[in-house]
Amino acid sequence: MSRKPLVLAFDTSHRKGGVAVSKGEELVCEIPFDAANTHSATLMPSIDTALKSAKARIDEIDLFAVTIGPGSFTGLRIGLATVKAFAAIRRRPIVPVTSLEVLAAAFPFAEHAVLPLIDAHKGEVYAALYSTKQGLPEELVAPFSSKPDAIGEAVGCRGPFIICGTGFERYEDVLSRLLVDGGMAAEVERSVPSASLLARIALEREPVPYENLFSIEPLYIRPPDARLPASTKLREGGGG
Numbered sequence: 001m002s003r004k005p006l007v008l009a010f011d012t013s014h015r016k017g018g019v020a021v022s023k024g025e026e027l028v029c030e031i032p033f034d035a036a037n038t039h040s041a042t043l044m045p046s047i048d049t050a051l052k053s054a055k056a057r058i059d060e061i062d063l064f065a066v067t068i069g070p071g072s073f074t075g076l077r078i079g080l081a082t083v084k085a086f087a088a089i090r091r092r093p094i095v096p097v098t099s100l101e102v103l104a105a106a107f108p109f110a111e112h113a114v115l116p117l118i119d120a121h122k123g124e125v126y127a128a129l130y131s132t133k134q135g136l137p138e139e140l141v142a143p144f145s146s147k148p149d150a151i152g153e154a155v156g157c158r159g160p161f162i163i164c165g166t167g168f169e170r171y172e173d174v175l176s177r178l179l180v181d182g183g184m185a186a187e188v189e190r191s192v193p194s195a196s197l198l199a200r201i202a203l204e205r206e207p208v209p210y211e212n213l214f215s216i217e218p219l220y221i222r223p224p225d226a227r228l229p230a231s232t233k234l235r236e237g238g239g240g
Helices: 039-053 073-090 099-104 148-154 166-170 172-178 195-202 210-215
Strands: 006-011 016-023 026-034 063-067 094-097 113-121 124-131 138-146 161-164
Touching: 006 039, 006 073, 006 195, 016 039, 016 195, 026 039, 026 195, 039 073, 063 073, 063 195, 073 094, 073 210, 094 099, 094 195, 099 113, 099 124, 099 195, 113 166, 124 148, 124 166, 138 148, 148 172, 161 172, 166 172
Parallel strands: 006 063, 063 094, 113 161
Antiparallel strands: 006 016, 016 026, 113 124, 124 138
């Protein structure tokens, strides 16, 4: 593709989500939204607003990017159903990215490892460990779920860490002990994945062609409260 690809990226893994449109690495528009009621009522209007602001049509999008979790069970289903519909109708590829990777991407070229934590409820967090020394996140420890007081052991105590995410906000009293040897906790503003960072990551990943959209599934590290269809696959080694 000789021209810069037009990317539409959206995150529905948290209550607060976002939509971004970028032209290559240039961010054209980013729209945050609050899905306190339901993602189904906020996602499509946000996409419409973002496209209008970017002066772009959905038919002009070259690449779609979406977070696949972990996070809100309902939000992930809505996000994936929406992106698959767009991609199938317009025969465009999709880049799926974990919400933990997008959180880590907020700290490019960091000297310390980045430890994103997402509140998983039921006294647990979703976590993973990344190096961003080369810019974009490189996985050191795969996504997993854990009790907050077991996080250090689960990642092999490879600190100091940069810690971010709603999981740290929720269990700061327990997790603060991981902030040793120069570690730091990120600002609250970096507690949810950024759609613009999702778009940036997508440019560096091999996309899934629209013919293989069926292969893109939510990352369920542990079974959600709702009963899953028998065909749904869980991440091997996930907690819960």
